[in-house]
Amino acid sequence: MKKITAWMLCALIAFGASAQNKTYTGLVLDAAGNHPLPGARVLVKETSQGTVTDAVGRFQFTAPLDSFTLQVLFTGYQPVERRVSRADAEIRILMHAQQRALQEVVVTSYPVQRKVNMTGAMVTMSARPHSFVKAEDRYNTNDYSPINENIFHRVKRKPLSTFSSDVDRASYSQVRQMLNSGQLPPVDAVRVEELINYFDYAYAAPVNGDPVAIHTDLATCPWKKGHLLARIGLQGKQVPAADLPASNLVFLLDVSGSMYADNKLPLVKQAFKVLVQQLRPQDRVAVVVYAGAAGMVLPSTSGGHKMKIIDALESLTAGGSTAGGQGIQLAYKTAQEHFIPKGNNRVILATDGDFNVGPSSDGALQRIIEQEREKGIFLSVLGFGMGNYKDNKLETLADKGNGNYAYIDNFEEARRTFVTEFGGTLFTIAKDVKLQVEFNPKFVQAYRLVGYENRLLNDEDFNDDKKDAGDMGAGHTVTALYEIVPVNVPMPEGGGTDPLKYQETAAVKHNTATATEAFTVKMRYKEPDGKKSKLLEKVQSTRVVHFQQSPEDLRMAAAVAQFGMLLRNSQFSGSANYDHIIGLASGAKGRDAEGYRAEFIQLVKKAKLLQETIAAK
Numbered sequence: 274m275k276k277i278t279a280w281m282l283c284a285l286i287a288f289g290a291s292a293q294n295k296t297y298t299g300l301v302l303d304a305a306g307n308h309p310l311p312g313a314r315v316l317v318k319e320t321s322q323g324t325v326t327d328a329v330g331r332f333q334f335t336a337p338l339d340s341f342t343l344q345v346l347f348t349g350y351q352p353v354e355r356r357v358s359r360a361d362a363e364i365r366i367l368m369h370a371q372q373r374a375l376q377e378v379v380v381t382s383y384p385v386q387r388k389v390n391m392t393g394a395m396v397t398m399s400a401r402p403h404s405f406v407k408a409e410d411r412y413n414t415n416d417y418s419p420i421n422e423n424i425f426h427r428v429k430r431k432p433l434s435t436f437s438s439d440v441d442r443a444s445y446s447q448v449r450q451m452l453n454s455g456q457l458p459p460v461d462a463v464r465v466e467e468l469i470n471y472f473d474y475a476y477a478a479p480v481n482g483d484p485v486a487i488h489t490d491l492a493t494c495p496w497k498k499g500h501l502l503a504r505i506g507l508q509g510k511q512v513p514a515a516d517l518p519a520s521n522l523v524f525l526l527d528v529s530g531s532m533y534a535d536n537k538l539p540l541v542k543q544a545f546k547v548l549v550q551q552l553r554p555q556d557r558v559a560v561v562v563y564a565g566a567a568g569m570v571l572p573s574t575s576g577g578h579k580m581k582i583i584d585a586l587e588s589l590t591a592g593g594s595t596a597g598g599q600g601i602q603l604a605y606k607t608a609q610e611h612f613i614p615k616g617n618n619r620v621i622l623a624t625d626g627d628f629n630v631g632p633s634s635d636g637a638l639q640r641i642i643e644q645e646r647e648k649g650i651f652l653s654v655l656g657f658g659m660g661n662y663k664d665n666k667l668e669t670l671a672d673k674g675n676g677n678y679a680y681i682d683n684f685e686e687a688r689r690t691f692v693t694e695f696g697g698t699l700f701t702i703a704k705d706v707k708l709q710v711e712f713n714p715k716f717v718q719a720y721r722l723v724g725y726e727n728r729l730l731n732d733e734d735f736n737d738d739k740k741d742a743g744d745m746g747a748g749h750t751v752t753a754l755y756e757i758v759p760v761n762v763p764m765p766e767g768g769g770t771d772p773l774k775y776q777e778t779a780a781v782k783h784n785t786a787t788a789t790e791a792f793t794v795k796m797r798y799k800e801p802d803g804k805k806s807k808l809l810e811k812v813q814s815t816r817v818v819h820f821q822q823s824p825e826d827l828r829m830a831a832a833v834a835q836f837g838m839l840l841r842n843s844q845f846s847g848s849a850n851y852d853h854i855i856g857l858a859s860g861a862k863g864r865d866a867e868g869y870r871a872e873f874i875q876l877v878k879k880a881k882l883l884q885e886t887i888a889a890k
Contacts, residue, residue: 297357298333299364301326301345303530306367307414308661310530315366318342318354416626417461418665418727422843425721425758425765428714430773435735437728437742438507438706438751440697443656443668443680445471448840449872450659450682452879457887458840462664465837466724466753472833472869474750474826476508484510484702485745487794487811491757492823495831495857496838496847499762501817503720504827505710505794507751509702517700517747520556520617521573525604526589527624529564533591536682537658541623542586544655544687548621549583551695552576559607560585563600564592573611601638605645612649615802617700619676620645623655626663642674643741649802651701651744655690656680668727675704675744693867696747703798705742705806708753709735712792716815719758721845723834735797738806745798752830756845757791765845791815828861829870836877851881 301310309330316323317334319341326332340358343366351369426434444467451458479486486508494500524545532538552558554577560570571585604620612618642652652674654667664680671678677698681687690698707730712720722729734740745751758764791813797806820828835849835857854877862870 294335294337295359296333296335297361297364298331299366301330301332301366301368304367304369308531310368314346316344316346318344415459415462415659415662416665417459418668420461420464420726420841422841422845423722423724423726423729425719425756427719427764428712428717432714433709433711433732434720434722434755435707435709435730435732436722436725436753437730438708438745439466439725439728439743440470440745440749440751441668441671441678442467442471443664443678444468446680446682446686447656447659447662447664449876450680452876452883455883457880457883460841463837463840464724464727465834465841466728468837469724469752469754469830469833470750472829472873474506474752474830476506476750476826478508479510483809484800485706485796485798485809487796487809489792489794489811489813490818490824490827491791491813491816492818492827493820494756494847495820495828495853496835496849497756497765497845498848499759501757501759502820502827502831503755503757503792503813504830505708505753505755506826507706507708507745507749507796509697509745509747509749512696512700512702512747514696517696518616519613520552520576520619520699521608521611521613522557522617522699523559523561523573523604523608523620524586525600525620525622526560526562527564527600527622528562528589528591530592531625531661532658534658537625538589538591540657540681540684540687541655542589543684544681544691545586545623546583547687548691549576549579549586551691552579552582557611557613558582559604559611561600561604561607562589563603567599567603569603569607573607601641605641605650608645608650609648618650619653619699620650620674621653621655622667622670623657624667625658625661626656626667638670639673642670646673646675651675653698654678672743673741675701675741677744677746689867694746694748697749698746700747701744701801702747702749704744704801704803705738705740706745706751706796706798707735707740707742707806709795709797710755710792711795712757713787713790713815714760715788716760716791717757718760718762719764721756723754723756724837725753735795738799738804754830754834789815825861825863828857829863832858832861833873836873836880840880851877851884855881 301315302308303310310326314323314325315332315334317336317338319338324332324334340356343355343357343364345353345366345368353366353368355364355366357364444462444464447462448458448468476488477486488506488508490504492502494502526541528538532541549558554575556576557573558571558576559573560582562568562570570589571582574582601620601622608618608620652670653676654671656662656664656667656679668678679690681690709732728743730740730742794811794813796809799806832854835846835854838846839849839851855874858870858874858877865871
């Protein structure tokens, strides 16, 4: 009985003590209230006890005090003190960036903090935040450019289709990241051409000294009975690593507070260390960072001093606001000072796209990049992280800078970008690559370009050498698909217009040669340091193969295209469904040395499950 009484007494004491405690929760944001600050120190000033904010800027602790002063500290920001009482609900802290020199913002290691949980337990922990959590979704400010899906065009009214090449694959990596985290991507994050071009296709190499070869196919369409599927493939020439020109690289790294999470700056370091291992003594690297201000971490250094470059990368951590415009200016200045004639002069930007301090308007940044592009300094862009990702801005910067755009969601993607496709990522073999397809109205009634919505050009732009377009790197491939409505096949709903009153729309007469031609592909490109474009042509005959007998790579590209259309809820997806895509991709997997096609099949299965879960609610 005495033992029971003693136990009850202890329980009552513990209950009384806990009843006096209160759990406080809050959020730490930048001054504008737009961006969470992970890793900020949150302290009770009277006791020096506290915690740190997690990956989305949230904090929680329990305190027995009726009122106290809360002190919030974050590198590169002005300290904040706030009086807190038991009446307070969720605490919202806004912090203003300090106008300090860069060396006061960038520190050389993650500090060790002492976290006290208010019950007396002391735990040693790193100031690095925890992994991303679902609470991030509440503060999702990812930004994508809207995409208005291509429609069918009647050949008699619009016989030409003109667009810029695109070797970017950032959209596929982002779709993969979202599906692997258990969520369907927003439709504007899905750029179908980037999904298709994520995969390698076995096109024959160019001949006769051309940097690029054109290949075409024509098969029945797997998602719309009666329609045809045309494929246009470009293959860039391979250049042995020993023959690649010397590189003058500037790593422009975002080390602002928004880059603190594990899938941002720590992954940036891993990715660039992989790149450093590929460099030769004749290559040069400088490291420029920006966070509140821009600064030089490593002056231009020979690629033979790998440990020196890696040590500079390892010294960085995140803190401060984002002065992206200042960083780009310093990076280009550094690249110009060490310019290599006939070499690969390039700035490589790594960021989550959050440019919010300094001369960072889209117009100002684009003009800087376009001017430097004309001087022979290109810009490649690597995106990292989610939750505050500015895809639309990063894609535009890469396009204006004659460079490629990739999204790095894991170490394997970093390896592919900087090892497997080292030449294609960094070495341009053809710039301002434009494609123009002319369809034969005797064979093709209408056509629809699958994807490339943000790469469309005016027909007149094709012959205008002043018009910027996409670029191709060593070994790169580009694939484009057209869905074709043959003559004497009913047009899809919504695909027609009223007859014209003033224009002649009767079919023109064709000679014997053109009667056997379905379409002609023209490609214009410039040499990497050229000003005048060159022309290549390829004619596709009217010979059509059944889809199941078409090349393996065409079937794989068609599977990926259908996947993209389903994710976009496309009105043109026809009979496409996830099971059909899985079967099609499984039959077109081929050798798949790197396992990317097998991974694609797993992603389709995940998307199917997520769609079924949503439909069941």
